[in-house]
Amino acid sequence: MKSLYYYRDRYVRAQPTAFCPGCGGGIILQCFLRAIDDLGIDKDRILAVSGIGCSAWIPSPYFDGDTLHTTHGRAIAFATGAKAFNPDLTTVVFTGDGDGAGIGGNHLIHAARRNIDLKVFLVNNFSYAMTGGQIAPTTLHGETTVTSPYGNPESPFDITQLVKAAGATYVAKWSTYHVVELTNAMKEALQHKGFSFIEILSQCPTQQRRVFNLRGALESLPPRILEMFGESTYVRGRPGKTGYLYAVPKGDVKETLIQAEALEGVKARIVDHIGFGQVVRVETKQPEVTREKLGGLSSVGGVADHLEKKIEVGLFERSERPEFTESLRAIMRKAKGE
Ligand SMILES: Cc1ncc(C[n+]2csc(CCOP(=O)(O)OP(=O)(O)O)c2C)c(N)n1
Ligand code: SF4
Known part of the structure; x- marks a missing residue:
């Protein structure tokens, strides 16, 4: 090299x-x-x-x-x-x-x-x-x-x-x-x-x-x-990783992280995203169940699919x-x- x-x-x-x-x-x-x-x-x-x-x-x-x-x-x-x-x-x-x-x-x-x-x-x-x-x-x-x-x-x-x-x-x-x-x-x-x-x-x-x-x-x-x-891009023609969602915070992203981490069977962390700003990325084996649970959290303003707003x-x-x-x-x- x-x-x-x-x-x-x-x-x-x-x-x-x-x-x-x-x-x-x-x-x-x-x-x-x-x-x-x-x-x-x-x-x-x-x-x-x-x-x-x-x-x-x-x-x-x-x-x-x-x-x-x-x-x-x-x-x-x-x-x-x-x-x-x-x-x-x-x-x-x-x-x-x-x-x-x-x-x-x-x-x-x-x-x-x-x-x-x-x-x-x-x-x-x-x-x-x-x-x-x-x-x-x-x-x-x-x-x-x-x-x-x-x-x-x-x-x-x-x-x-x-x-x-x-x-x-x-x-x-x-x-x-x-x-x-x-x-x-x-x-x-x-x-x-x-x-x-x-x-x-x-x-x-x-x-x-x-x-x-x-x-x-x-x-x-x-x-x-x-x-x-x-985080904010995906390559055309390549399926890419699935099995995660974004929890878009209403206010303080750290509060959203604490609430998301408390859910069962998920891994959550804060990431920077061009389309959303700072969001919580939530890895899950059950996207539909997790989506519903995240939507019910008081600090979450919206739940986005993994490809949403990606370039x-x-x-x-x-x-x-x-x-x-x-x-x-x-x-x-x-x-x-x-
Ligand atoms: C005719 C003219 N108008 C305006 C400017 C002032 N000017 C210099 S660089 C620039 C913007 C450069 O932006 P971009 O092409 O996005 O390059 P970057 O610096 O972001 O790499 C401007 C408006 C100039 N030099 N000449
Ligand atoms: S201002 Fe110009 S030189 Fe400085 S980081 Fe931005 S693009 Fe690079």
């Missing part, structure tokens, strides 16, 4: 990074480096393009290949020009949810429609992180941000479905919790001919403390958020159709009468 030093010495230009401790940016860079190393892609044949935001810093200045750090929302536009001029380069784009789906959203859907051979890794940390945690098009309904102190009145895009519907021929969604799957998806995207897109749910301890209403010391948040991603991750699209730069070159040859 290759050590972390191996990747750092071969592929990282500058250290330490500007990321806050525990940021997901480092995990995503590491997955990318493993993917290109496993595939044996020469770093000098890669162009990494990014816009503005913390996510834009994942390749630039840290990746020791060619990097193009552009303007906010325009990474895909710059990458389109670079790829059209030099189709032999493996052109990857690192973008944030604000950068890629907000200000740059139109570039995103049209690049997907054209099926241009870009590999776009969109880091979804649920807010505009770099500028202080404002509402992004991915911020969930009701969540608290600096621009929605009483809760977000908007509903988010499902970016993965949006890009798939716009015509992308490789689409996947993972999180920084799913490092092996994410690395494999990056490898698939890097080998795919056509617009390849991975939405990556990523932890931002600095802003998500407010967004997800997490209490506790800042240093405790990164592993908690990673576990929350694991689906996995592979969403892999197909083939004409790639833009190839079609463009064929038309240019035709126009020249070649």
Whole structure:
């Protein structure tokens, strides 16, 4: 097994990074480096393009290949020009949810429609992180941000479905919790001919403390958020674990835990969940009986099925159709009468 030093010495230009401790940016860079190393892609044949935001810093200045750090929302536009001029380069784009789906959203859907051979890794940390945690098009309904102190009145895009519907021929969604799957998806995207897109749910301890209403010391948040991603997602096509329910507290979650623990034949613990906030996860061999008992507890506001409000991750699209730069070159040859 290759050590972390191996990747750092071969592929990282500058250290330490500007990321806050525990940021997901480092995990995503590491997955990318493993993917290109496993595939044996020469770093000098890669162009990494990014816009503005913390996510834009994942390749630039840290990746020791060619990097193009552009303007906010325009990474895909710059990458389109670079790829059209030099189709032999493996052109990857690192973008944030604000950068890629907000200000740059139109570039995103049209690049997907054209099926241009870009590999776009969109880091979804649920807010505009770099500028202080404002509402992004991915911020969930009701969540608290600096621009929605009483809760977000908007509903988010499902970016993965949006890009798939716009015509992308490789689409996947993972999180920084799913490092092996994410690395494999990056490898698939890097080998795919056509617009390849991975939405990556990523932890931002600095802003998500407010967004997800997490209490506790800042240093405790990164592993908690990673576990929350694991708790709040399920992989498409994989049946996953069953035999548990969530008891959503009316008030103090500790009171709900005490009452749930007192029930016979169950195991209960407090977990963080993107959809519910802090809830009590109750393992049971008799879900229907336990559901009824939990519903009768004075501290329980509702009982949720194990898949309720979970986010689906996995592979969403892999197909083939004409790639833009190839079609463009064929038309240019035709126009020249070649
Ligand atoms: C044209 C323009 N508008 C606004 C900004 C200010 N700005 C810088 S980064 C950013 C948000 C970045 O959010 P996101 O793309 O989600 O990246 P993150 O920092 O969350 O990784 C904004 C609004 C800017 N630099 N340029
Ligand atoms: S603000 Fe969030 S996304 Fe930006 S570097 Fe800090 S932890 Fe990472």
